Amino acid sequence: NAGVTQTPKFQVLKTGQSMTLQCAQDMNHEYMSWYRQDPGMGLRLIHYSVGAGITDQGEVPNGYNVSRSTTEDFPLRLLSAAPSQTSVYFCASSPGGTLTWNTEAFFGQGTRLTVV
Amino acid sequence: TQLLEQSPQFLSIQEGENLTVYCNSSSVFSSLQWYRQEPGEGPVLLVTVVTGGEVKKLKRLTFQFGDARKDSSLHITAAQPGDTGLYLCAGAGGSNYKLTFGKGTLLTVNP
Numbered sequence: 001n002a003g004v005t006q007t008p009k010f011q012v013l014k015t016g017q018s019m020t021l022q023c024a025q026d027m028n029h030e031y032m033s034w035y036r037q038d039p040g041m042g043l044r045l046i047h048y049s050v051g052a053g054i055t056d057q058g059e060v061p062n063g064y065n066v067s068r069s070t071t072e073d074f075p076l077r078l079l080s081a082a083p084s085q086t087s088v089y090f091c092a093s094s095p096g097g098t099l100t101w102n103t104e105a106f107f108g109q110g111t112r113l114t115v116v
Numbered sequence: 117t118q119l120l121e122q123s124p125q126f127l128s129i130q131e132g133e134n135l136t137v138y139c140n141s142s143s144v145f146s147s148l149q150w151y152r153q154e155p156g157e158g159p160v161l162l163v164t165v166v167t168g169g170e171v172k173k174l175k176r177l178t179f180q181f182g183d184a185r186k187d188s189s190l191h192i193t194a195a196q197p198g199d200t201g202l203y204l205c206a207g208a209g210g211s212n213y214k215l216t217f218g219k220g221t222l223l224t225v226n227p
Contacts, residue, residue: 004158033214033215035217040219041219042204042217042218042219042220043159043204043206043217044217045214045215048214058214090158090159092158103147103149103208103214103215104149104161104164105149105151105159105161105206105215106161107158107159107160108158109156109157109158110156110157110158
């Protein structure tokens with residue numbers, strides 16, 4: 001049982017390049033989310049999904065796209081990388097549903113992205 | 117927009133000391149979660165508190181949810197170097213399944 005798997009762990013991009021951060025979970029969770037973590041800013045929600053085929057914007061969605069074609073996968077696409085997108089990116093999944101622990105998040109190990 | 121304020125932002129103490137970290141908001145949350153994050157890793161869930169006034173203990177860690185479900189505290193007794201890390205609180209609001217995270221408290225416990 002791998003939990004939440006993110007790839008790659010490290011990435012360096014040039015300004016203007018595009019790339020996709022991969023996220024997969026094997027816990028059959030309904031909810032998946034992408035966060036970025038910057039010093040002094042905490043975890044900020046980029047995009048989230050409450051089920052296959054359903055996505056929505058979080059707090060800082062500009063410059064990022066997501067899709068959720070399966071329950072397991074939730075890739076994050078950077079359309080045209082900018083230095084301001086240098087950050088550590090975390091994918092998380094939560095069980096969903098109506099139980100009290102439905103939002104408890106399981107995080108991947110993160111992707112450290114540098115845009116030069 | 118729901119906001120969670122954590123304090124202190126940084127805390128450096130000696131092994132054996134006690135400490136309390138606070139998580140405050142003007143909003144009501146249906147539940148509040150505490151996570152610990154170590155360098156190079158993702159946050160890991162420690163506990164979820166749901167009921168106003170609820171107290172949960174995890175070995176030397178005591179978590180409390182405020183009566184009005186707007187605030188929470190984490191108390192560590194006799195801190196150890198292994199407690200070093202970033203502690204994050206996160207609130208879930210009603211039917212809103214999104215989590216709101218505080219900015220975290222970076223704890224360093226010196227031997």
